[in-house]
Amino acid sequence: MQEALDLGFLDVHGKKTDSTSVRMTHEALQAIDALAAMDDIKRSEWIRDAAIEKLLKFKKQHEYLSRAFGSATNTVNTSSTNKESPVARTTELEHSHNTYE
Known part of the structure; x- marks a missing residue:
């Protein structure tokens, strides 16, 4: 519990500093x-x-x-890896082949 104290999850005496209430089933409370x-x-x-x-x-999982x-922000779905969308190419082709009479 020392780590919990160090992180501020407990006060010095190991007691709560703020209260909350939760609703649980009778069976869960019995267990x-x-x-x-x-x-x-x-x-x-x-x-x-x-x-x-x-x-x-x-907390440990977050640190790991x-x-x-690290601070990696690029993912497969970011715009840096998908410079052109297939929709944009299709739209451009449609507009370039239009003929006006």
């Missing part, structure tokens, strides 16, 4: 209660910890992807 009881913590702590775990996972791809 969470059972899992929380295994760790001898409250439902709210279990949900908070699960959310922080997910945030840390995405940033290292892997």
Whole structure:
């Protein structure tokens, strides 16, 4: 949880600094209660910890992807690789062959 503290996901005491509410099915809450009881913590702590775990996972994934791809902005579908569109060529050909009587 030190990483979560360092990133500001928890306050110094490991408690929430702002609250939120979520709606879940009764079955989901029962499952969470059972899992929380295994760790001898409250439902709210279990949900908070699960959310922080997910945030840390995405943070690491973001850092990995940033290292892997850097600030690359070109993709296959950008205009830098598709200088002429097939539609533009077709339109140009149609206009160049028109004859006026």
